[in-house]
Amino acid sequence: MKLCLPFLALFFLAFSAQAQRIVVLPSPNKAASPVNEQIYDLLCAQTNAECVDAQRVMTQKKLDWNKVKKQRVRWIVSIQYQATPAQKGKPAQRKVTVLAQNASTRKVQLRPVYPLSSARTLSNKNAEKLSETFLTTLRIKPAFSPVAQHTPAPVAPAPPADTLRFEQTPPPEEMPPAALLAETMPPPVEKPSSEKPSAKKKPNPYPIAAAELGLHLFNHKHEFAQLSSDNLRSFRAGIQATPALRAEFYPLALADFGLASGIGLDFNFALSLGFKIQDEHANKFPMHWSSVDGGLRWRLQFSKQWRAAVTPMVGIQRTSLSHGALADGTQLVGFPSLKITAMRIGLGVELPFASDWVVIFGDFSYLPVLSAKELLAAPYFPEGSAFGLEGKLGLGIKLWGPLSLRFSGFLSRTNFKLNAAEGSEYVADSAAYQRLGLQMGVAASF
Numbered sequence: 001m002k003l004c005l006p007f008l009a010l011f012f013l014a015f016s017a018q019a020q021r022i023v024v025l026p027s028p029n030k031a032a033s034p035v036n037e038q039i040y041d042l043l044c045a046q047t048n049a050e051c052v053d054a055q056r057v058m059t060q061k062k063l064d065w066n067k068v069k070k071q072r073v074r075w076i077v078s079i080q081y082q083a084t085p086a087q088k089g090k091p092a093q094r095k096v097t098v099l100a101q102n103a104s105t106r107k108v109q110l111r112p113v114y115p116l117s118s119a120r121t122l123s124n125k126n127a128e129k130l131s132e133t134f135l136t137t138l139r140i141k142p143a144f145s146p147v148a149q150h151t152p153a154p155v156a157p158a159p160p161a162d163t164l165r166f167e168q169t170p171p172p173e174e175m176p177p178a179a180l181l182a183e184t185m186p187p188p189v190e191k192p193s194s195e196k197p198s199a200k201k202k203p204n205p206y207p208i209a210a211a212e213l214g215l216h217l218f219n220h221k222h223e224f225a226q227l228s229s230d231n232l233r234s235f236r237a238g239i240q241a242t243p244a245l246r247a248e249f250y251p252l253a254l255a256d257f258g259l260a261s262g263i264g265l266d267f268n269f270a271l272s273l274g275f276k277i278q279d280e281h282a283n284k285f286p287m288h289w290s291s292v293d294g295g296l297r298w299r300l301q302f303s304k305q306w307r308a309a310v311t312p313m314v315g316i317q318r319t320s321l322s323h324g325a326l327a328d329g330t331q332l333v334g335f336p337s338l339k340i341t342a343m344r345i346g347l348g349v350e351l352p353f354a355s356d357w358v359v360i361f362g363d364f365s366y367l368p369v370l371s372a373k374e375l376l377a378a379p380y381f382p383e384g385s386a387f388g389l390e391g392k393l394g395l396g397i398k399l400w401g402p403l404s405l406r407f408s409g410f411l412s413r414t415n416f417k418l419n420a421a422e423g424s425e426y427v428a429d430s431a432a433y434q435r436l437g438l439q440m441g442v443a444a445s446f
Contacts, residue, residue: 020140021071022049023057025078032081034120035096039079042131047140053305056355068103071355075138076101094120098130100137110137205304206253206261207445212406214441216242216270220289221434222321222338228420228427233335235321237275240289244270244439250299262299262309268292277323277332285332286324293317293344307356311348316341317367319414321433336374338433340414342367342388359396359404365389369414380426381418388414394439402444411436 024040027033044051057067057076068076078099086092093115100110112133114126122130134140223234250264270291276284295315301307322337346365352358367388376384394408416431 020049020074020138021052022075022077022138022140023052023054023068023071023073025054025063025076027079027081029081031083031120032079032096035081035116035122036079038121038127039077039098039130042127043077043134043140046131046143047134048143049138049140053303055303055306065106073103076103096122100134204253205256205307206250206301207248207299207307208250208253210246210248210443210445212244212246212441212443214244214246214406214439216240216244216272216437216439218242218410218435218437220321220436222431224428224431226429229425231334232426232428233279233332235277235335237277237287239437240272240275242270242272242289244268244441246441246443248297259300259302262297262301262311264297264299265294266297266313266315267294277335279332283326283330283332285326287321288324289321291317291319295344297348299348307350307352309348309350311350313344313346313348313363313365315344317344318342336380338372338375340369340372340386340388340433342369342414344390346390357398359398360394361396361406361408362391362393364391367414372414372416375416375418375431379424381416381420381424381428383419383421384417386414386416388412392439396443399442402446404443404445406439406441406443408439409437410439 022043024036024043027036040051043049052071052073056071057073058064059067063076078101080097080099082095082097084093095113095115097111097113099108101108110133112130114122114130117123135142217239219237219239221234221236223236224232246266246268248264248266250262252263253261255261268291272289275287275289277287278284293315295313297311297313297315299309299311301309317340319340319342320338322339323332323335325331344365344367346363348361348363350359350361353360367390369386369388372384372386374380376382376386390410390412392408392410394406396404396406398404412435414433416433418428418430420427
C-alpha cells in the first residue's frame, strides 16, 4: 500500500495539470472580427488552454449545452461589441466587453470592458491586462515558462558571541584557484531574456497530402441487349479481389491561401488478374481488368476548424477488360475487349464528426466516353456512343495520428448505344458494363 501512494499522487497531479478546454464564440458583428481574433490568439496560442472549435458546440448558430457537455468544455468566452457614433465635440468610440462563462454553473465570472483602437483591437497594455485576467480567472497557464532568476542562498545567522571560535585559514596560495575565485566572486545573477516567447505552432488547417491502400471486392458483367445475331458473347464474373491505390496532393496547402489551398491532384489505380472466361467448348481464356484515372480537384473547405469539404473534380479515366489466348493460340471469338477512355466530371463530399474521429464521405461522377475500343470500332460497331455513371458512399474511422480505416460501397456503370452498319455480322441495339462492390482500406492524411 505504501508503494501505491506515490503513484496515486503522481496520477492526481497529472490529472490536475490537464489543460482547460475553452470555446471562443465568434461575434456575429463583422466589425468585431479583429478583436475576436486577438482574443482567440491570447487564449489559444499564448496559453496551455485546449481550444475547441465553436462549430462543435453549436446547433443552428446557437449554443447547444448538450454539445458543450459532450466536448467537456470548461469555459465559454464571448465578446459584446459596441460602437458609439461621433457626436458634437465627441469622437466615435468603440469598446468591447469580454465575457467568460463557467460551463458547469452557466454563470458569467468575467466581464471586463476595454476601449478599442481605430484598428478595432486592444492596445498592448489592455491586451496584457486581459491576458493576466484570463490566467487568474480561468486558471490557465502561459504557453511558455519565463527564465528563472537566480535567488542568492540565505545567509546563516552568526553564532552567539560566547561560542565564537577562531580557526586559522590557510594562506591564499595554498587554496585551489577555483575555490579562491568562488570565495571572492559574488554569485552570478541571471537576467530575464528580452526575447518574446514564440507562440504554439498551430496545425495546418488544410490537408497537404492523402494516400490510401485498399482492397476492392466486386463483381462485374458485360451484356448485350436486343441481339439480332447469335455471335456476341456476354460476360459475368463472380466476386473479384483487387488491390487499389489512391493518392492526393495539395501543393498550395503548404501555405495558407484560403480556398485556393484546396487545389490539388489525385490519382487512382486498381488491377485484377487471375480470373477466366469459359466458352461453349469449356475452354478457359485468361482475363485481365484494370482501372487508372487522375485529374484535378478543388477541395473547398469553408472553415479552418471544421474540415467539412465539397470537392469538384475533373480528370481522365481509363478502364480495360480484355482476354488472352490459349496456349495453342486459340482466340475467343465474339467477345470484344473493352478499353474505355472517358472524362471524369464529379463532386465529392466529406463530413467529419466527433472531433474528426468519424467521417462520412461520398463521390459522384459523370463519365462521357471518348473512345471504347474494340466495341465501338470495326468490325463490331463503328458507329455508337456511350456514357458512364459512378457513385461511392462510405465511412471513415480515425485510428491513431494520421491513420484511419475507410469502408465504402460503389457502383460503376457504362451504357453503350450501338448502331450496326448494313450487312454487319454483329447486330445489337445496346450494351452495358457494370461493376458493383465494396472497398476497404487504410488511409493516411497529412
